Amino acid sequence: MAKNKSLANVMEIVMATSDKSLSQQRTSMIKKGLLRKIAPKIYTTNLEDEPDVIIRRNVFYIIGQLYPQAVISHRSAYELKPTADGDIYLTYSYSKNISLPGLKIHLMEGPKGTEHDMPFIENLYISSLERRTLENLQKGRARGNSSKCLPRTSIEEFLERMLQVNGESGLNAFRDKARVVSKELDMKEEFETLNHIIGAILSTKPSGILTSASAQARAQGEPYDSERIRLFGVLFEALHNSHLPLIDEPNVENAAFRNFAFFESYFSNYIEGTEFEIEDARTIIETGQPLPDRNADSHDVLGTFQLVASRREMRRTPSSSDELIELLQDRHRILMAARPDRNPGMFKMQNNHAGDTHFVDCTLVRGTLRKGYEFYQALEHPFAKALYMMFMISEVHPFNDGNGRISRIMMNSELVAADQSKIIIPTVFREDYLNALRRLTRKGDPSVVIRALSRVRQFSANITGDNFEVTRKYLESCNAFKDGDGYILRF
Numbered sequence: 274m275a276k277n278k279s280l281a282n283v284m285e286i287v288m289a290t291s292d293k294s295l296s297q298q299r300t301s302m303i304k305k306g307l308l309r310k311i312a313p314k315i316y317t318t319n320l321e322d323e324p325d326v327i328i329r330r331n332v333f334y335i336i337g338q339l340y341p342q343a344v345i346s347h348r349s350a351y352e353l354k355p356t357a358d359g360d361i362y363l364t365y366s367y368s369k370n371i372s373l374p375g376l377k378i379h380l381m382e383g384p385k386g387t388e389h390d391m392p393f394i395e396n397l398y399i400s401s402l403e404r405r406t407l408e409n410l411q412k413g414r415a416r417g418n419s420s421k422c423l424p425r426t427s428i429e430e431f432l433e434r435m436l437q438v439n440g441e442s443g444l445n446a447f448r449d450k451a452r453v454v455s456k457e458l459d460m461k462e463e464f465e466t467l468n469h470i471i472g473a474i475l476s477t478k479p480s481g482i483l484t485s486a487s488a489q490a491r492a493q494g495e496p497y498d499s500e501r502i503r504l505f506g507v508l509f510e511a512l513h514n515s516h517l518p519l520i521d522e523p524n525v526e527n528a529a530f531r532n533f534a535f536f537e538s539y540f541s542n543y544i545e546g547t548e549f550e551i552e553d554a555r556t557i558i559e560t561g562q563p564l565p566d567r568n569a570d571s572h573d574v575l576g577t578f579q580l581v582a583s584r585r586e587m588r589r590t591p592s593s594s595d596e597l598i599e600l601l602q603d604r605h606r607i608l609m610a611a612r613p614d615r616n617p618g619m620f621k622m623q624n625n626h627a628g629d630t631h632f633v634d635c636t637l638v639r640g641t642l643r644k645g646y647e648f649y650q651a652l653e654h655p656f657a658k659a660l661y662m663m664f665m666i667s668e669v670h671p672f673n674d675g676n677g678r679i680s681r682i683m684m685n686s687e688l689v690a691a692d693q694s695k696i697i698i699p700t701v702f703r704e705d706y707l708n709a710l711r712r713l714t715r716k717g718d719p720s721v722v723i724r725a726l727s728r729v730r731q732f733s734a735n736i737t738g739d740n741f742e743v744t745r746k747y748l749e750s751c752n753a754f755k756d757g758d759g760y761i762l763r764f
Contacts, residue, residue, distance in 0.1 A: 286331045288338045289314035312373045325375025337396035340365055344386050344398040347421040350405035362421045384458045403451040407463040429485035430499050433474055437634050490640055497640030498633045501668055508664055509648040511719040512657040520694040520734045528739035534582035537697050538574055541678050544703050547573045572611030580604055580682055587689035594643040604682055608675050615674040625670055630714060632670035641669050655691035659684045660726050667710060694734040699753035702729055702762045732764045
């Protein structure tokens with residue numbers, strides 16, 4: 274027969290009880306040092322951690338025991354955690370503020386959970402999407418730094434994002450359901466506010482009421498991806514505060530510059546799956562003629578080389594967001610000239626993704642590039658500008674095809690314009706490079722991509738001279754052409 278487990282073995286939180294036998298058991302455990310009281314009606318079997326840590330870790334279980342059938346509402350229904358100051362907001366049968374170690378519970382009298390709300394942790398509800406949106410549009414002043422409502426800008430950004438993901442029909446369906454919920458909960462005033470916000474975003478009502486920059490941009494006809502802009506801001510801050518060296522361009526003579534450009538073009542295409550033997554690629558570049566059986570692939574290499582081998586072209590950098598868009602489209606038109614099915618020079622009209630990474634929505638490309646340009650123009654160091662530009666273009670993915678190559682062309686353009694050494698991403702470094710980009714995209718961590726690009730920048734600065742064979746042998750000695758986990762970049 275299995276042994277009965279004690280309370281100490283099965284749960285961290287033990288609540289007070291009116292059951293005499295269970296109460297005696299708790300008293301016995303306290304005397305034996307197996308249980309301690311950390312707040313009124315709250316005990317724990319954890320004898321090591323601080324009470325505030327334990328309570329915040331078990332916040333919803335505790336609330337459900339203390340205030341059964343309460344509705345997690347207002348900002349807490351969106352955030353599903355206490356605020357930084359420990360505030361959490363519940364709709365209940367009466368109003369009261371309760372302080373526990375590390376937690377301030379705000380009970381607000383209001384409607385109980387309905388069929389629209391979601392059951393949660395046995396005794397609680399989470400207010401539905403429509404209800405919590407209406408709740409966060411309620412009027413009322415904050416007390417100190419505490420407010421039951423999210424900032425109005427957060428709600429507008431949420432609605433703008435809903436439009437982006439679900440389209441106009443999805444946003445209208447949300448509004449229709451919110452109208453029903455508002456009548457049931459007597460929140461007609463809040464619904465009128467919501468209705469005006471949605472109308473403004475959809476340009477059916479005046480946009481002057483909007484406070485969110487992304488919602489205003491949407492209403493004015495040039496919306497942008499606000500989450501990507503936040504990510505660009507993270508990278509901008511890291512680059513702005515980094516100490517980055519200058520590495521002067523070693524390939525001053527045109528022949529040496531073009532020799533570097535050949536390998537730059539070769540590797541940039543190889544990374545994207547346009548793979549040639551090195552001699553075949555050299556023949557394509559030297560003759561200017563495509564291989565008979567690989568016309569489009571050959572032109573990809575030729576188009577890339579045509580751009581990166583021209584010092585005059587590579588010195589062109591944007592001085593405005595309009596010039597950024599023009600420059601991108603001009604270079605893409607040259608790069609993809611042999612692939613008319615990929616719409617050379619035209620921004621994508623369908624969304625694209627790589628694995629589970631979905632790039633900027635096709636309707637948000639121009640606005641996101643224009644907004645992202647604001648960070649770019651504030652950077653000063655050539656390498657900072659180059660890295661930022663590369664990541665921004667890669668993350669937006671503005672075209673149907675050729676985005677990786679264009680992002681690296683734009684990166685090196687910044688370095689050429691400042692007479693700095695260009696960057697090659699060799700085959701052996703492909704996964705390091707892509708993983709660094711993913712780390713920033715998915716985790717918001719810019720440190721890895723800054724380190725990775727700094728390392729490959731140092732490697733690239735050693736690729737000098739106009740002798741093709743000498744350069745190739747050097748690259749071979751560095752494992753540059755190797756592909757697989759068993760190799761690392763050496764230099």
